[in-house]
Amino acid sequence: EAGVAQSPRYKIIEKRQSVAFWCNPISGHATLYWYQQILGQGPKLLIQFQNNGVVDDSQLPKDRFSAERLKGVDSTLKIQPAKLEDSAVYLCASSPLAGSSYEQYFGPGTRLTVT
Amino acid sequence: LAKTTQPISMDSYEGQEVNITCSHNNIATNDYITWYQQFPSQGPRFIIQGYKTKVTNEVASLFIPADRKSSTLSLPRVSLSDTAVYYCLVGDDAGGTSYGKLTFGQGTILTVHP
Numbered sequence: 001e002a003g004v005a006q007s008p009r010y011k012i013i014e015k016r017q018s019v020a021f022w023c024n025p026i027s028g029h030a031t032l033y034w035y036q037q038i039l040g041q042g043p044k045l046l047i048q049f050q051n052n053g054v055v056d057d058s059q060l061p062k063d064r065f066s067a068e069r070l071k072g073v074d075s076t077l078k079i080q081p082a083k084l085e086d087s088a089v090y091l092c093a094s095s096p097l098a099g100s101s102y103e104q105y106f107g108p109g110t111r112l113t114v115t
Numbered sequence: 116l117a118k119t120t121q122p123i124s125m126d127s128y129e130g131q132e133v134n135i136t137c138s139h140n141n142i143a144t145n146d147y148i149t150w151y152q153q154f155p156s157q158g159p160r161f162i163i164q165g166y167k168t169k170v171t172n173e174v175a176s177l178f179i180p181a182d183r184k185s186s187t188l189s190l191p192r193v194s195l196s197d198t199a200v201y202y203c204l205v206g207d208d209a210g211g212t213s214y215g216k217l218t219f220g221q222g223t224i225l226t227v228h229p
Contacts, residue, residue, distance in 0.1 A: 004158075033217075040221075041219075041221060042202055042219025042220050042221055042222055043159065043217075043219045044219070045217065045218070091158045091159075093158065102147060102149040102161075102164055102204065102206065102217060103149075103161045103164065104159075104161065104217065105161075106157075106158025106159050106160065107158055108156070108157060108158055109156075109157075109158055
C-alpha cells in the first residue's frame with residue numbers, strides 16, 4: 001500500500017513570496033489533515049478535511065493560509081504571503097475512517113525555509 | 116482536550132526495556148490514549164492506542180491503570196533504531212459521530228545508546 005505522498009520535500013523562499021504544498025493521501029482515506037511542525041515542537045493541526053469538506057480550520061491563519069481538497073482526494077496548502085515565522089515542516093496525514101480516528105498516516109513532510 | 120505531561124527526554128541502552136509514563140489527570144470518560152513515534156525528517160507514526168488495562172502489539176505495550184490518569188508506554192529490548200520522539204495524546208475517539216483531533220505536546224526524546 002502506497003503511503004501519503006507530499007511534494008516538494010524542501011522549499012526555500014523569501015518573505016512575502018507565496019508557496020504551495022501538495023499532498024496525495026492513501027487511496028480511499030476520507031479524512032485528510034495538514035499540520036505545521038516548528039523545530040522542537042510537536043505537530044499542530046492547521047486544517048482537517050473529510051472528503052472535500054472542511055471539518056476543522058480553527059488554527060489556520062486564514063489571512064495568509066488557504067487549503068483545498070478538490071474531489072476529495074489530493075489537497076493543496078498555500079501560504080501567501082509567507083512570513084519568517086512560517087518556517088517549519090508541513091505534514092500531511094490521512095486516516096481511513098469517515099469519522100474520528102487517532103490512527104493517522106503521515107507523509108514525510110515539506111520543509112519550508114523563509115528567509 | 117485533556118492535557119498530557121511526559122518527560123522531555125530519556126536515555127537508555129540497547130537491549131533494555133524502556134518505560135515512558137504520561138500523565139493525563141483530566142482525562143474524560145470517552146477519551147482514548149494514543150502514542151506516536153517520530154524519527155528525524157519523518158512524519159509521526161502511530162504506535163498503539165488503548166482505553167484501559169493493557170494493550171500489546173508487535174511494537175509496544177500500553178499500560179493504563181484503573182483511574183486512567185496516567186499511562187505507560189513500554190518498549191521491550193530497545194535498539195539504536197528506537198531513538199526517536201514519542202508523543203502521548205489523549206482525546207475522544209468516539210468514531211462516526213465526532214472528528215478525531217490530535218493535539219501533540221512536545222513529546223519525549225528517547226535516546227538509545229550502544
